[in-house]
Amino acid sequence: MESPLLRRCVRAAAHSHKHIRRRPHIQQYRFYAAPTDSQGDIRAASPIRFSSNHTSSQPRAELLDNDSPSTSREKARSDDAPEVDLFTLRIVPASPSYFTATPQYTDDLLHLSTLSRRHQLLPVLPPGQAPRTAWKTIDQYKTERAEPVRAKGYKTLLKLLKQLNYIHPSLMPEEVKTTLETFKRDVQPYLNVPKPITVDAYGVSVAVGRRKSSSAKVYLVEGTGECVINGRTLNSYFARLHDRESAVWALKATQRLDKYNVWALTKGGGTTGQAEAITLAVAKALMAHEPDLRPALRRAGCVTRDPKRVERKKPGKLKARKMPAWVKR
Amino acid sequence: MSSSVCLRCFKRALIPPESSSSLTTAHRAAFSTSPSLSANPPKKKPSVGKTQGKSQAKPGKTLRLTKNKRVQTGRPPAPGERKALRKRIVLSNTNALDVPGLENLTTENVKDTGRLRELEGRVLGFGEDTVDAMRALEAFKPGQGWSLFKRPAALVRKDMIELGEAVQNAKENNSVARRVVFGERGSGKSVLLLQGMAMAYLQGWVVLHFPEARPITNAQTAYQPIQTAEGETIYVQPHYIAGVLGNIAAANRGLLNDLRLSKQHKLPIPLQSNISLTRLVELGARDPQLAYPIWKAFLSEMTAPSQPEKQGQLRPPVFVGMDGVDHIMRMSAYLDTDMKPIHAHDLAIARDYASLLSGKTPLPNGGIVMAATSASTRPAVPTLDHFLARKHAETHAQALTTIRDALLDQAKTAKSIQDIDLTNLEALTPASFPPPLALQAQNLQYLVLRFHDQNASLHSLRKYLHSFAPKLPEWNPFEAMDQHVADVMQTGVGVTKMEGLSKEEARSVMEYYARSGMMRGAVTEGLVSERWTLAGGGIVGELERGAVRARF
Known part of the structure; x- marks a missing residue:
């Protein structure tokens, strides 16, 4: 059995949230949220801080006088110490989630669901068009909150976050924005947009390619098919015919070998790695000159970076996978 | 049942102390990188008849399979035979086609x-x-x-x-x-x-x-x-x-x-x-x-x-x-x-x-x-290399000097900088010069053309041209020069640097390969330029290696 009064109180408690930065919005909430007359009998107090510094801390719970329930907090604080009657005082936690196993998580969940309910009528972006965002991982979240949050529970949280993220950016309320910020990862990998390679005023395009542990920087310019690598000719730099072919493979596969000159710098790794790093760099630089060659270059296998590296050695093995020989004792 | 005397102690007690100490000094450490000074133990004589024809590897260490045994077939090559084969010069291939009209x-x-x-x-x-x-x-x-x-x-x-x-x-x-x-x-x-x-x-x-x-x-x-x-x-x-x-x-x-x-x-x-x-x-x-x-x-x-x-x-x-x-x-x-x-x-x-x-x-x-x-x-051969590089640069430096002198002559007589004929200078290709001179040629070309574009005074042009002189490679004075070599090379020996073939020459050579039947396919513009690039700019030996010898 639960009375409507109790329900109202819980709702009020959920709103007067402990987050300090949300405090200024409390007034605002009242216009949107259902309960407006939350100044009733029970009121959440600010959290207690068990430290000596009184200036910056706010009490986690508040001593409410049963005789004067309508006393404002400021007043209570001003005539604090002398008249407190400890027998008649009752400690109320700042958040009703205080009694759950994961109070902060529950607070977050309640807050997010409130936001999503409150702004559910705002226009949203079409599916799949929401800005790509890296949310905090469950481990990060758990460490931050120091609470044993379950995977399923965090999934619910993420679902709400993603839902809020779909609100049209031009109409995104400030409170949603600030809330979403707290759940975003510090480093947003999706903000790293590669700079497009351009052909400069001298007709040169510069691109970098990598393969294994080699890297190559290529300057490509229109010419007659000359190729200089680290200041040496192609044949003196790559003794192997196969390496020479793969270094200029992007040009050869598109029949552009006699149309461009290549000037490359390469370092690290071995000959094969260097040659194939040059392949990738030449292909990227060539796409700056002729963007239409992209499909042809992809068919030639010059567009994607080969992510394969040397596999690490493991303990108990002679190499990455080789087991020691069996020896008869 | 355990004995009352520890067996290890008992064993130690049996060996007289002086002999045991001598034993320890003679022993080598379990692991040491320094060579042992004591004489090597005498080698065991190979037991006759038993191990002959068998591999020297210890039994049990290697897997014994028939394919692991190395069998000698035929007689080994006589001394000098391999070298003779390596140095043999064959001037004809009977399978190659006779090129018609080869002069x-x-x-x-x-x-x-x-x-x-x-x-x-x-x-x-x-x-x-x-x-x-x-x-x-x-x-x-x-x-x-x-x-x-x-x-x-x-x-x-x-x-x-x-x-x-x-x-x-x-x-x-x-x-x-x-x-x-x-x-x-x-x-x-x-x-x-x-x-x-x-x-x-x-x-x-x-x-x-x-x-x-x-x-x-x-x-x-x-x-x-x-x-x-x-x-x-x-x-x-x-x-x-x-x-x-x-x-x-x-x-x-x-x-x-x-x-x-x-x-x-x-x-x-x-x-x-x-x-x-x-x-x-x-x-x-x-x-x-x-x-x-x-x-x-x-x-x-x-x-x-x-x-x-x-x-x-x-x-x-x-x-x-x-x-x-x-x-x-x-x-x-x-x-x-x-x-x-x-x-x-x-x-x-x-x-x-x-x-x-x-x-x-x-x-x-x-x-x-x-x-x-x-x-x-x-x-x-640092001395020879130096003289080769220097003499090679000298031949190219002459071209720069003649252009500079021609410009100076014009600068003396011309009324304004716009009257000077720059066709020779514009035709200059700095990339064709050897490395130290290439930059200078580029500078000369760039600066004189800039003087021309900015309509600078003739005086400033003359001043620049007077100061311009091609710099040749110099010998590092902190290294000893091989005087014998220097004496030979300082006597007016000419040097020639062999460069790569031009594309026309490469085409002619590849047509010869094709007509000899040693290269399949038609000799097209694309093929020639591709092979030319892969041969490092028409290095003829590499061209042959790529076009005739390579088997893909």
């Missing part, structure tokens, strides 16, 4: 420089007698790809035409051209030398050739010291010189048969006064102990003034070639009596060649002394 390098072609110039960019074969003579001189080398085609042929390049002109010039004016050819591996240095010798041979020259300088200096042949007239100690290599004389006799037999001795020589054996030079050279080739005196006598006969009116006293011009010359431009591997390395120029044969190259030994009947460096067996 030969003939006397008529060679004599007329105009005609030779018409043949530029075409592949010419070598006639049979030329091939025999060149083969006798060991001018064909293994690895040059002669075995891929029906008969030997080579491209007529610009350098060859210049060489042909030098041959003509030497013949007409009795002048001497001395030249060192250098360049990348496979760029055609040795083949240019071969073409030069072929041209000289076809015009009735005496051709001397040292096919490799490396065996002169790598201490593989016997040597002995002798005193020169000036009191210096030099070292002769009798067997090597005998071999060279044999080659000379075989290659120039027809010519030397008609030539007779003209001087009296001090030789260890009595000689008829009028024997032919072939006889003389063959005597030296037969007896290594006579080889060096006869070589000296032959050289003095060749450098004697020609007397065409007397029978057998005509002395034709001489072509002296040496391949891999960088090997004689350094210390040799031979040691003198003080166990100090001998400089290559103190070896008699290298000394004679060096004095020919430096012009110290004159060739009064005209001739060409030509040397090619080796890029595949390249020793470190």
Whole structure:
């Protein structure tokens, strides 16, 4: 059995949230949220801080006088110490989630669901068009909150976050924005947009390619098919015919070998790695000159970076996978 | 049941203390990188009959399978057989097609420089007698790809035409051209030398050739010291010189048969006064102990003034070639009596060649002394490298200086900077200059054109042009220069750098490959430029490797 009064109180408690930065919005909430007359009998107090510094801390719970329930907090604080009657005082936690196993998580969940309910009528972006965002991982979240949050529970949280993220950016309320910020990862990998390679005023395009542990920087310019690598000719730099072919493979596969000159710098790794790093760099630089060659270059296998590296050695093995020989004792 | 005495203690107690201490000192540490000073234990004699024919590996360590056993089939190659196979020179491929209309390098072609110039960019074969003579001189080398085609042929390049002109010039004016050819591996240095010798041979020259300088200096042949007239100690290599004389006799037999001795020589054996030079050279080739005196006598006969009116006293011009010359431009591997390395120029044969190259030994009947460096067996020769780079830069610097002088002359007479003719300057391609000069050429071009564009005063242009001088590579003063080499190279020896082929030349060569049936497919523009790029800008050896030899 639960009375409507109790329900109202819980709702009020959920709103007067402990987050300090949300405090200024409390007034605002009242216009949107259902309960407006939350100044009733029970009121959440600010959290207690068990430290000596009184200036910056706010009490986690508040001593409410049963005789004067309508006393404002400021007043209570001003005539604090002398008249407190400890027998008649009752400690109320700042958040009703205080009694759950994961109070902060529950607070977050309640807050997010409130936001999503409150702004559910705002226009949203079409599916799949929401800005790509890296949310905090469950481990990060758990460490931050120091609470044993379950995977399923965090999934619910993420679902709400993603839902809020779909609100049209031009109409995104400030409170949603600030809330979403707290759940975003510090480093947003999706903000790293590669700079497009351009052909400069001298007709040169510069691109970098990598393969294994080699890297190559290529300057490509229109010419007659000359190729200089680290200041040496192609044949003196790559003794192997196969390496020479793969270094200029992007040009050869598109029949552009006699149309461009290549000037490359390469370092690290071995000959094969260097040659194939040059392949990738030449292909990227060539796409700056002729963007239409992209499909042809992809068919030639010059567009994607080969992510394969040397596999690490493991303990108990002679190499990455080789087991020691069996020896008869 | 356990005994009351610890067995280990009991065992220790049985050994007398002094013997145990001696044992510990004799023992080696369990692991040590320093060698043991005690004598090795005597080796076990192999038990006869038991382990014969079996592998020496310990039983149980390796898996015994039939395929792991190495079986010897047939007899092992005799000493020297493998080397002979490696050094074998095959000049014909019976499976290759005979190229129709392949012209030969003939006397008529060679004599007329105009005609030779018409043949530029075409592949010419070598006639049979030329091939025999060149083969006798060991001018064909293994690895040059002669075995891929029906008969030997080579491209007529610009350098060859210049060489042909030098041959003509030497013949007409009795002048001497001395030249060192250098360049990348496979760029055609040795083949240019071969073409030069072929041209000289076809015009009735005496051709001397040292096919490799490396065996002169790598201490593989016997040597002995002798005193020169000036009191210096030099070292002769009798067997090597005998071999060279044999080659000379075989290659120039027809010519030397008609030539007779003209001087009296001090030789260890009595000689008829009028024997032919072939006889003389063959005597030296037969007896290594006579080889060096006869070589000296032959050289003095060749450098004697020609007397065409007397029978057998005509002395034709001489072509002296040496391949891999960088090997004689350094210390040799031979040691003198003080166990100090001998400089290559103190070896008699290298000394004679060096004095020919430096012009110290004159060739009064005209001739060409030509040397090619080796890029595949390249020793470190900083002095030679420096002079090659410097002389190469000098030839290019001249072009810059002439342009500068022409501009200066115009700047003196012109009214304004706009009147100056800049066509020569605009036609300048800085990339064609060797590295240190390329930047300077670019600067000259850029700055003068900027003066022109900004309509600067003539005075400032003149000031800049006066200050402009091509900078040549300088020797690092903190390093010791090889004085022997410097003396040779500072005497006006010309240098030629072998560059890659142009695309037209590459096309001509590839058409020859295709017509020989050694390269499949049509020779198209795209194929030529592709192969040209992959050959590092038309390096002819690489072109052949990529187009004919490579099997994908």
